[in-house]
């Protein structure tokens with residue numbers, strides 16, 4: 001664990017590239033944000049609130065034939081309302097997705113990160129980037145199953161939503177939840193939010209949306225930003241992976257090989273030393289001493 | 290000291306070899322630092338984490354270019370022939386310094402040739418796997434590589450590193466303490482006649 005952790009290091013449950021346990025010792029509730037897509041009217045007030053609270057500045061954009069403000073997330077655009085038009089049973093469907101970090105319980109970004117303490121997870125479940133420790137390798141982007149972190153070519157660091165950790169630490173809800181005019185964004189303990197989501201899903205099903213579901217994917221241990229998805233059968237239209245995983249596949253294998261790798265080199269050096277002790281140097285005869 | 294003897298490597302050969310060797314060592318140590326939290330302190334010698342990360346791929350470029358030069362200079366001498374196959378069959382005698390049972394070698398013995406060819410393959414592996422990790426957004430219209438490609442390439446890059454590291458240990462051990470008189474070939478370029486007779490009898494006679 002590196003020395004440069006955020007000031008609230010006592011709440012850190014997990015830190016990237018850390019050989020020793022994280023210092024977290026305090027106990028507190030796990031929080032979650034619940035985004036009810038069925039209640040969203042696409043006003044993008046949350047986008048503005050995010051920019052404002054986090055002082056992220058304006059990112060110039062151009063009309064590209066969509067209601068969407070920007071084409072993509074960026075180092076200073078941590079939240080983007082994505083609008084997708086799709087056809088369901090011959091009817092136009094306007095899908096809206098609040099695209100931002102899901103704050104995975106098993107964060108693929110953190111597991112992929114080689115820099116000690118550059119990515120941390122607090123005991124309340126929020127995943128935060130600590131840019132002071134970031135080495136700008138972008139491996140977190142490849143580790144994230146949701147394609148969230150964005151690299152700044154200017155600072156050579158990565159950025160993403162930090163769930164307004166500075167507000168949460170002070171007992172406030174994230175800025176987006178605070179500003180939402182339709183209460184589509186709820187904030188509370190993970191337990192309460194799952195319960196609320198179940199009620200919402202039931203209500204939607206009663207209204208005829210048979211595929212309504214809670215998006216809290218188990219492959220990443222669940223998330224601390226969950227969605228109530230009215231069209232659960234159209235996850236790919238929302239760009240939501242049906243079964244995301246963290247640190248699986250090649251990365252899991254890499255973790256296993258690493259356990260042997262450095263030891264193999266150490267044993268190699270040891271073997272050379274033993275060979276020298278056993279067989280000694282071989283100098284040409286007439287070389288003289 | 291030893292300004293007599295036989296010339297084994299030219300000035301250019303020595304410079305190229307040191308660029309390859311020192312850049313490889315730098316890449317090995319910073320690469321291990323990125324792979325093992327307990328070795329992260331090695332980045333200190335490269336100017337700290339962000340600087341080490343910035344330098345690593347550029348030193349990789351220097352490594353690749355100098356390796357190509359070394360490859361071209363030595364290629365002709367590195368062809369494996371029937372004598373080499375005989376030498377390889379006797380490698381266990383070589384390993385315990387049982388000289389009498391090892392067929393005489395030319396300018397390079399078969400072990401050195403194997404090292405040359407293995408490092409050539411690994412050199413390609415470092416470059417091919419390193420580039421997508423370096424430029425995940427893509428380059429020259431190829432890419433982007435975010436996600437699976439980068440993660441698989443990290444695995445390849447790491448495996449190649451451990452392989453190369455093990456060979457490097459053997460190479461440095463044999464070239465320094467195990468066979469006194471050898472390092473001079475890479476410092477001032479000369480070896481003694483006795484050294485040549487002992488290690489490379491079919492070379493220079």
Ligand code: HEM
Nearest residue numbers: 114137316317320321323346349415416419422423443450
């Ligand atoms: C030949 C050109 C090379 C290029 C372009 C290259 C590029 C890179 C890049 C961009 C990274 C990512 C660093 C990070 O952020 O973690 C990396 C990692 C690494 N490099 Fe290289 N490299 C090269 C050669 C080498 C060599 C020769 C070695 C070893 C002798 C090496 C060993 C490593 C290791 C062990 C890692 C960490 C792997 C991981 O955990 O992802 N590299 N390389």
Ligand code: SF4
Nearest residue numbers: 101102104108109144
């Ligand atoms: S959504 Fe991506 S960036 Fe956010 S915690 Fe999960 S893996 Fe990390």
